[in-house]
Amino acid sequence: xxxxxxxxxxxxxxxxxxxxxxxxxxxxxxxxxxxxxxxxxxxxxxxxxxxxxxxxxxxxxxxxxxxxxxxxxxxxxxxxxxxxxxxxxxxxxxxxxxxxxxxxxxxxxxxxxxxxxxxxxxxxxxxxxxxxxxxxxxxxxxxxxxxxxxxxxxxxxxxxxxxxxxxxxxxxxxxxxxxxxxxxxxxxxxxxxxxxxxxxx
Numbered sequence: 492x493x494x495x496x497x498x499x500x501x502x503x504x505x506x507x508x509x510x511x512x513x514x515x516x517x518x519x520x521x522x523x524x525x526x527x528x529x530x531x532x533x534x535x536x537x538x539x540x541x542x543x544x545x546x547x548x549x550x551x552x553x554x555x556x557x558x559x560x561x562x563x564x565x566x567x568x569x570x571x572x573x574x575x576x577x578x579x580x581x582x583x584x585x586x587x588x589x590x591x592x593x594x595x596x597x598x599x600x601x602x603x604x605x606x607x608x609x610x611x612x613x614x615x616x617x618x619x620x621x622x623x624x625x626x627x628x629x630x631x632x633x634x635x636x637x638x639x640x641x642x643x644x645x646x647x648x649x650x651x652x653x654x655x656x657x658x659x660x661x662x663x664x665x666x667x668x669x670x671x672x673x674x675x676x677x678x679x680x681x682x683x684x685x686x687x688x689x690x691x692x
Contacts (some may be wrong), residue, residue: 503627504675506635509583509668514633520544523632524587527624534613535599540621541590541659549653553588553664554581556648557641564644580639584668587625588649590659591618618662629667635675636667 515523521544528542545553558577565573580586591614600607622638629636642649642661649655 499627499631503623503630504635504678505637506670506675507579507637508671509579509635509637509666510671511582511584512669513584514669517546519632520546520585523628524625527628528621531617531621531624533617534610535603537595537599537614537617539592539595539614540618541592542621542625543588543590543653543655544585545588545653546585550583550585550666551581552652553586553645553649554578554666556645556652560641560644560648580637580666582668583666584634585666587665587667588653588655588661589618589622589663589665590655590661591615592656592658593660594658615662622663622665626665633669634667635670636665639664639666 513520524542524544528540531540533539554577557580558574561573561577562570596610596614599610603610626636626638640663642663646661649661650657650659655661
């Protein structure tokens with residue numbers, strides 16, 4: 492059994508200790524995200540996943556949007572930890588915003604009414620695979636990332652500030668960069684035997 496891919500997915504970990512550094516050029520990053528999203532499977536080959544790569548000022552602008560929106564709902568005397576977390580995300584090299592083109596989902600619902608209720612779930616599954624593919628590719632290139640979900644709080648400003656089509660529904664946000672520390676923190680696992688079973692008789 493070949494282990495290269497299995498080794499890679501073990502390297503992919505949630506990293507918060509991100510620096511404003513990248514091992515790839517902006518062109519290299521774009522190619523990485525494009526390739527990962529292009530080859531991620533999707534229900535009915537819908538190819539509905541979308542991504543927006545933010546770097547530099549645009550990346551920091553996104554986290555400023557998140558800070559502004561959260562400041563409206565988090566009490567001032569409790570905002571410190573939230574602000575610290577957002578500052579850490581902003582200190583990374585960039586952020587990838589993941590979306591679903593909801594016009595495609597609605598088109599499939601109309602075309603295949605029998606599966607109407609399932610298409611949103613399948614879309615989320617496909618988007619998660621795209622996120623995982625990008626995340627693993629970043630890890631392969633020496634970068635760390637985490638997956639965040641500040642939607643729908645930031646959605647309106649994202650559409651307005653970054654000129655995102657209204658039919659793109661924001662799903663997740665992935666700050667990324669070269670980790671400050673080489674080794675990832677230890678991760679605990681529940682017994683895999685409790686999670687994976689086999690019935691091949």
